[in-house]
Amino acid sequence: GAVVSQHPSWVICKSGTSVKIECRSLDFQATTMFWYRQFPKQSLMLMATSNEGSKATYEQGVEKDKFLINHASLTLSTLTVTSAHPEDSSFYICSARDGAGQETQYFGPGTRLLVL
Amino acid sequence: AQTVTQSQPEMSVQEAETVTLSCTYDTSENNYYLFWYKQPPSRQMILVIRQEAYKQQNATENRFSVNFQKAAKSFSLKISDSQLGDTAMYFCAFMKHGTGANSKLTFGKGITLSVRP
Numbered sequence: 001g002a003v004v005s006q007h008p009s010w011v012i013c014k015s016g017t018s019v020k021i022e023c024r025s026l027d028f029q030a031t032t033m034f035w036y037r038q039f040p041k042q043s044l045m046l047m048a049t050s051n052e053g054s055k056a057t058y059e060q061g062v063e064k065d066k067f068l069i070n071h072a073s074l075t076l077s078t079l080t081v082t083s084a085h086p087e088d089s090s091f092y093i094c095s096a097r098d099g100a101g102q103e104t105q106y107f108g109p110g111t112r113l114l115v116l
Numbered sequence: 117a118q119t120v121t122q123s124q125p126e127m128s129v130q131e132a133e134t135v136t137l138s139c140t141y142d143t144s145e146n147n148y149y150l151f152w153y154k155q156p157p158s159r160q161m162i163l164v165i166r167q168e169a170y171k172q173q174n175a176t177e178n179r180f181s182v183n184f185q186k187a188a189k190s191f192s193l194k195i196s197d198s199q200l201g202d203t204a205m206y207f208c209a210f211m212k213h214g215t216g217a218n219s220k221l222t223f224g225k226g227i228t229l230s231v232r233p
Contacts, residue, residue, distance in 0.1 A: 107161035
């Protein structure tokens, strides 16, 4: 149990295009999901908290208009990187909080984004 | 605000031996959770062990156990009978009791553990 999927696993896009990443909780409902960014050999940096049915809460320094988050259902959150640039290239990870279970966050496998 | 400190950037252990990874944290909260996550080369974050602050008993999951010292705000992970598959980056994390953004994880910088054959 407690499986989180993420799609796509990796994506290459041209500068200026938008990329959508999906995060799904497969066997539990998640009212809260989280989006992280991670650089090699570093810790996870929280970008935003995604709340089902309401606006996302962004961390300081994260551009809301650039990283659009939608949490349309209890099992799906999406992160859209708008007008991507090479500096947006990174590893993006989502997690989903199993609030009904053991108050634990479970992580997706991550998405590698390369912007050319 | 909460902080999590992992002061050792790297450790190495011989296969079948025991290793302890240290973690300290700072918080004014009384009700919270602590976690150790493992991130192998695949970069998939895997939950290793979880501890509720109100429980005095140290959590154990097979070869993994913690030494939770609430007063000292210390949360170390002991890996017994180390296996090659334990080679990974390990993150200590804190989560206060709450909902929504209040339930976000605060991570340490991580430690790279290498298990030698």
